[in-house]
Amino acid sequence: MFSRLNKSASMRSPLRLISNHIARSSVSARQTTSVVSPLATLSSSGIRVSWPEGGESHFHNIWLRDHCRCPRCLHQVTRQRLFDTFSIPDTIKPSNIDWDDQGLRIRWGESDHESNFRWPWLRSNSFTSQTPSQSIPIPSNKILWGKEIAQNPPTVSYQSVMQDGEEGIRKWLDYIDSHGFCYVTGVPVSPEKTEELAKMISHIRMTHWGGFWDFTADESRGDTAYSNLALRAHTDNTYYTEPSGLQMFHMLEFRGKGGESLLVDGFQAAKILKEKYPESYEILSTVRIPTHAAGDDGFLFQPTPNPGYPILNHGEGGELYQIRYNNDDRSTMRHLPYEQVEPFYTALKRWSAILTDVGSEYWRQLTPGTLVVFDNWRVLHGRAAFTGYRRLCGCYISWDDYQSRLKVARLKTNNKQVKDVI
Ligand SMILES: C[N+](C)(C)CCCC[C@H](N)C(=O)O
């Protein structure tokens, strides 16, 4: 039930006072029934909401009208906008508003349309009441690690992924989200079964390396991955505009020596770099690195826009969201001004020293039946040089496909639906 607390939009300057007065009286009304609901008051161009847990959000009238959740304005199945944003008059105002502990109801003056907003939706889409960005740039849900992760690495079983439905998928992807990688044990030693397992997350990303790959050190492609050389810690696809989000490796056969796999937590390394050498962190967050994949006839990959992306990439709130680093696939640093050459190479050297520190490196020999999936936007991988015959299969999955699958698994295991969040 919505309480009837109407505010006339035709009253101009006293509006704020009147609505504040009503808001205050509604506080005492609610306190007697001990239901704590947010309070809404009209401002000259929008609605202010005071949250019971503290803080205030200010929603503009144009924004509120544009985001109406009703079936005429938002398609209830496709979750797409049906409403014509450009029909909103610049002077749009509510003719009245009211609310209860569930949400806010707005009647719009000119069109006589009504919009209802649930409080949790307004809260989670409030842009004036965000928590301030942290000084440490690592998202708080990440669990950072070094070589000690070897004692207890995130692991799920093939059976739980294939048979436990959304719970099984969620556990798997939650580990990849928190730690940046996860092993799957008990996997049939077959490329077909491995591919089937990957498709539990999503379709596979097709690239110029193929879709699902099955490769050896036969030098069939113009890249050192197809040799038996050591590969230092790197992320793949630095030469694409969008590097793949996940990478999966399943070692199918190995008769030889060496070839141990290396994982390094890039977010942990970034945190150390920021603490020890903030000026180098800044350089690696801003200097754009040109990259390429051009070892095979018929291909010339370079990221857009030119000259590429920094090694450390941040979002609007300053949070680190992506590492792009493969020193072997770096192109000519043709755009670096003379006076930046030394500070850049110093920063790169410090970064490399942190990545190769014994405390950062996590080595493990992969064996048939145990595969690894890792977040290629966070965790760097590498391998030791080897002799003999070594056969790996695996694939890439795009970042968006991985994120979508993770969100759906979380919604489903929480008994929620897309409409609860979009
Ligand atoms: C073999 N496989 C397809 C997995 C990877 C090949 C890509 C290696 C490349 N140098 C890079 O860093 O992206």
Ligand SMILES: O=C(O)CCC(=O)C(=O)O
């Ligand atoms: O051979 C390996 O273990 C990994 C090689 C590699 O870095 C890659 O294929 O992306």
Ligand SMILES: [Fe+2]
């Ligand atoms: Fe690689």
